[in-house]
Amino acid sequence: MRKQTIHGADDAVIQLSLTETALIITYRAPNLREGESVYLTLGTHRQIGSAVLPFDRNNEGSTVFLPFKSDLLLVAVVKDGKLDCYQRKWEHWKWSERTAASGCLAKFHNGTLTFNLQRAALSDSKSLDLVLYAKDLTENDAWGRLYGCSDKCAAAGWGDKYIPNYCEVNLDSTAAELSVPRSRLNANRSPLRIYQLFVRLFGNTNETRTPNGTLARNGVGKFNDINDAALKSLRKMGFTHIWLMGALQQASGTDYSSIGQPADDPDLLKGIAGSPYAIKDYFDVCPDYAAKPEKRLDEFKLLLKRIHKHEMKALIDFVPNHVARSYDSDVMPELNFGTRGNDGAGDDMSIFFSPQNNFFYLQPDGHGPPLRLPTCQDGQPVSPTCKAVAALRERRTGGTTSVSSQVLGQDRACPSECDGLFAGETTFGRATGNNIVSWTPAITDWYETAKLNYGFDFTGFSKNVREYPNALTPDKPIPDTWKKMDRVLEYWQAMGVDGFRCDMAHMVPPEFWNWAIAQARARQVDVVFIGEAYDNDPAKVPGVDPIISRLHGGRSNVMFDLLNAGFNAVYDDQTYRALKKIYEGPGWANDIDDARPDDFIFENSIRYAENHDEVRLAAKSQWAGVGKQASPAICAILYGLSRGPMMLYNGQEVGEPGKGLEGFGSNDARTSIFDYWSMPELVKWANGRRYDGGRLSPEQRQLRSFYSRLINLIGEPAFRYGVCIPLNGANRDNPNYGRLPNEQPSGHWLYSFLRHDLESSQTFLIVVNLNPWESLKNVRIVLPGPAAQSIGLNRVAPESRIRLTDRLAIDQPISVDTTASEARGAGAPIVDLPALTPIYFEMSI
Template identity: 50%
Template sequence: MSDRVRIYQLFVRHFGNTNESRVPGGTIVQNGCGKFVDITERALEEIKEMGFTHVWLTGVLEHASGTSYPNRPADNPVLLKGRAGSPYAVKDYFDVCPDYACDPENRLEEFKELLARCKSVGLKVVIDFVPNHVARSYGSDVEPDLSFGKGDDVRQFFHRENHFFYLEGEWKMQLPGGLYEPEVHGRVTGNNAATWSPSPNDWYETVKLNYGHDYRTGRDTSHLPGPEAELHEVPKTWRTMDAILSHWQLMGVDGFRCDMAHMVPMEFWRWAVRQARWRNPEVYFMAEAYDGDPAKLTDENVLHALLGAGFDSVYDGDSYELVKQIYEGDKWANDLDDILWDERKLNQMLRYAENHDEVRIASPKHWGGHGLKVGVPVTAFLLGVGRGPCMLYNGQEVGEPAIGSEGFSGDDGRSSIFDYWSLPEFCKWVHGGAYDGGLLSEQQKELREWYAGWIQLMGEPAFSRGDVFGLNYINRDNEHFGRAEGEDVSGKWMYAFLRRDQKSGQAFLVVIHFNPWQKAQEVEVRLSQEAREWIGHEVAHKVVIGEMAPCGVEVVEFWGDFEVEEI
């Protein structure tokens, strides 16, 4: 096995919550909430046994919320998206959400105990780092002297030593939910809306942070300090962010998932990652970033810029969207060849079929409405063709469909991150805290076993450090390559590729049938002379697979003398 990073995204609010009430927009009393203590050693062992190396504890930072606690009043409703609040409207960067603690006053200690449980089973821990924006109600109780906005010159839209961008004049902050009177000095929203009246489509519940660059002047941030700058030489926000990263690293956090990383100057990342790696050389940085976002602060491709700044991996949203178009658009499986030509994209991008921002693949409203089976071919391809990190979102492994309205976002095919809720199908695996899948259907049990097998396979040398060879162009004229009736070219629903590790001699053939309706009969995969030479041993010119089920995946392993053995 290798050290290929395999991440299980665990949304704490959902994970251990087995409350069956599910009142849309309900309170924490009505609908319940997952706790740190619910993430037991048994649960973590199950995650580890599936083949994961890291667990991303999503949404643990204290954020604006409609729930009150002693010494912590509820936030003004006009600031909130959903009663529980967005976990990306961080209220105290040095603290964790009291919702997740059995004793809210002891919440940091309960989080530390969870960290210890993760380490005890061999899982590294990643948490969110939200560098572009914070909640409008931000104020740190843990480190009050490091609260964002403290000491700012509110008379200036931009100042290098300000934390925020301040609107000119004196008006009242009119948010979509109503007047927010406490904000007498207006601030720019997280998505760069410089207005006293942000729209419902703006990130109105957040305020943008200032990294010493006036975003109105464009993308040229070359005036900012370099990676070796001393602490006193960098802007104030840099110093505060470094203190935040240090706080969590010293607590035992192993890495950070960095939200909307392309909206922050690359100079900051070069400096901050270097600082973090001075404290721990193995700290893991993964970036959520999108090259097509006009708010990006680089003219370079975002992937290349962030990897160059020190990130270990960056979201591969483009590949996700391409595969989705097989079911929702006009793309063929043959079009997936486009992913194979960019070496950095193929092997350093973070791949996923679901995450908290994306729709559930089993949703009846998305991915063609074909149900949980579609997750198999989609995951097999996205995770199987590269050697970069891969991720699975809690609930995906049992086909959580996110049916119905949960509150703030309506019936959108996502498991809401804004509301108190539990996941109906995932609860069947949790089984009252037994974490044994005791209430799952046979189909769900088989699906979870498949995901576990695939995640484990991704740790094998051929998939973790090996190369890939696409076979679709060889099989376009092969009528036994899943060709549908009436078509004169193959590759609409079928995709095949080889994986090979030269050092160990391990090699695999992977055949993926994306068709959700029909079986594929008498499937054969041709191997060209070039492909056979690439494998490096004598092999037949074709591999007979036979019948493939709708959304089926077949894996053939070549060993030693490379006789074919189906697994």
């Protein structure tokens, strides 16, 4: 018999014993007594499962969110000397009703509860996932108080609870250990630190930068440009994952007819280079990025090998909501959309919606067909790209409007003129990517894309038809689009891609994600899924899971659906916007805590200060003109706030300003994703692709060095495993908490929080002055009772000395001494904080 003991929270002790026929689990908690309930939740891998457990007064109590997807919940209740055992199973896309457990042999004796689980009743899997905890349902109006969890990080208390870690039990007798601790989704308990690398721009050292310039004039980054020197430098900065943004083949104005890839109709283009989110072939990469375009996939595979050699992992885009109108895969033509929809028979274009169609088809009326794109009006170009093409032709031909592609071919420019029509949609039309059902989409629409059909009719709540497997209709067939998208994921996983950043994930039914991520993880257990998602988008598609739909009184957040589906993390735009409002008005630092969602979402959100959709920190027109100087303070908060991933956008580390008109990318404080361009500041770091920062200014070197220290620091235990304890709420009435004259309460410019890891006892106090102009004098940070208790100050003598040492500064790091009683009373005395200063104090008690 193999045995292992696990020490949980609140002095709970769990012993696992494995025989050839049974898994025996004994549970003892000091406060466990008759009348209380013990919950054993398992992931047996027989079903997709759910990370959100049922909630019910007097039974399961408040909601518990799990770090894995459970398909079996066992409840043992000792009452009046009798042991009752109940179960719920996740099947048919939902949790079953509570019933008496079958095959669950449990007993309670002398304060110890024992579960005897027959292995034959579990599954054929070589492992199962396990969390165990108790609840006292006499408290909190029968919603209960959770305590004694198998995860030490799960603090006792009332209300909804997120359990961040679990035990993976090895049922294979040859495994080295019976149980292995895991963090959410089988992770190795290390936060994802992601570098967003736009392949088109990252390695491009051409500094011509002509607005609307062609590839030949402005140049383009290549896969080979992401060389060993670049990857070594990024790994040294602390990054664990490289997001190769824009790697997939998109619609483009550059002509590769010689390899069977002609340029696209400019009416379909946003920028001559094209949008990286108008995918033309899900199974191919952009030929722009290859030294030999006909060998582009081979060069991409070599890049993946280089990334892995430097002990990092590679993410690529997965754009499920829409495709380029010109989508046509030559790698996998048998999986094309539309013509090979309906299980290969082709879409039925006579109807708007069918679950086996890949697209939504516009119905003929007085406005169409044909589809009329908003690129031309009265014969004149309207879109920036069509204007650029017309101007290019004017320059090349001296006013001649009819020009052969050969005349322009030497510069690989667009080979045709704009007319507002697309030859592929003259006899029919498809709904536009942003849910526009119109023969005449507007210039502000995603007119270059066609919306994909996942079996959900999005046209109004009265027509919210769900023709796919879900909790209400579990036996519906899998739609054709689901199957094709699974093949896309399978293809890239087989090539060595480690994960996917999923574009506009909230616009696709969460049931698809549940199914597709389960399929992907069956192939590669640790494959990463990052969801770009926004709960405030009216286009979001909530699921119909009866448990999740009832969260928050029926006002559930779509992020619950996506995280439950298996996403490693979802976007945290709320904290980003709360910080931006501090500078642009009318926000305060106190508002950061108001933006904090439920722990399940908070701890599994990816935080960023820039990405390709958001403005540059260093843009003079944004962040009140101080974003470049404020970036260390801003990112010290964002990157250190939770266990979730962080992301840095290429160029951010050297103060890329996103300045000027690039082409379709206007002077909008962003680096264009539509044009052939290079980043003027990042080029200085690239320094002829030596990636040694040889041309950076001292200020830029200092900024990049700061990011490197910060990103490496958040890999330490307090940030990897630890809880976040915000302190602004407890210091609002503290006049020494950075309060300036005529301010009430405190907390306008000062933000602070604790990060504490229970296992290692490592504790950090993060203190940030966000004020761009003034130092904050005589600052004191009060650690309130609950916070002090969480980090163990209640277990030391009042006069015990506490040393605070700054780990973030490289020159003359600050050290502060205080005592336990002072920290809890008047507050720990922090040195004067200069403007825009972040400090990461490690606490030694």
